[in-house]
């Protein structure tokens with residue numbers, strides 16, 4: 001039995017994860033943390049300031065965090081200090097925040113950290129890498145679209161796409177949106193759309209002369225992210241204390 005707690009428990013992802021954990025026969029939902037008041041499928045949700053006492057009392061094996069970057073850093077610190085394994089899906093971290101997380105986790109607790117927990121996106125990233133290897137001399141434009149409430153831009157998934165392109169093609173300049181006179185060189189264009197209830201769309205366009213190749217992924221329900229995060233929670237318990245990718249969880 002894997003005991004699971006959720007931070008960001010009352011959010012879009014937190015409630016979806018809570019439902020899946022609650023229904024999993026091999027998992028026990030022990031409660032959640034949020035800055036808002038409520039309950040999670042009959043379990044207690046405590047205020048963010050009470051996370052340390054909550055972890056000491058409930059003793060979860062794993063904390064799943066889908067909050068906001070600044071909150072996630074504090075939640076990671078608290079979990080690591082209490083020997084609780086981590087699944088971190090929160091996006092929008094600065095390089096400095098990433099370093100704080102790395103320092104808190106490495107050598108202390110196992111943690112799966114991914115900007116996207118869907119199986120499809122993890123395969124999509126592999127396809128983007130493969131396309132970049134073959135099509136490095138094409139013009140490349142990355143586009144992402146999300147719902148009107150998303151706080152960070154570009155999305156974490158888009159940033160991971162850019163990291164993959166950098167690894168394969170060297171660090172090309174990025175052009176974030178195009179306005180006015182923008183003569184194209186070999187920069188990578190990055191475009192962000194926000195509106196309505198779009199769950200999460202990502203595409204990478206490779207444009208050549210007389211042809212274009214587009215690799216894309218569209219999410220229709222955020223349950224795909226939640227299912228991946230819960231799968232990772234079942235996988236991470238008892239692992240060596242370091243940061244893992246979702247690709248390692250999936251064996252990709």
Ligand SMILES: NC(=O)C1=CN([C@@H]2O[C@H](COP(=O)(O)OP(=O)(O)OC[C@H]3O[C@@H](n4cnc5c(N)ncnc54)[C@H](O)[C@@H]3O)[C@@H](O)[C@H]2O)C=CC1
Nearest residue numbers: 008010011012013034048067071089090091115116117225
């Ligand atoms: N890696 C992945 O597969 C995915 C990542 N995300 C990321 O997850 C994060 C959350 O997304 P949503 O659930 O859509 O947002 P949301 O705004 O619906 O939920 C965030 C929740 O965190 C709570 N919160 C804020 N500060 C907190 C704190 N200090 N401690 C505990 N809870 C706190 C909020 O009150 C809210 O209930 C975002 O960074 C988003 O980009 C979202 C979907 C998939």
Ligand SMILES: O=C(O)C1=N[C@H](C(=O)O)C[C@H](O)C1
Nearest residue numbers: 091115116150155156157200
């Ligand atoms: O905020 C979201 O909703 C999502 N965030 C993640 C990201 O920033 O890439 C993953 C997914 O696209 C949904």
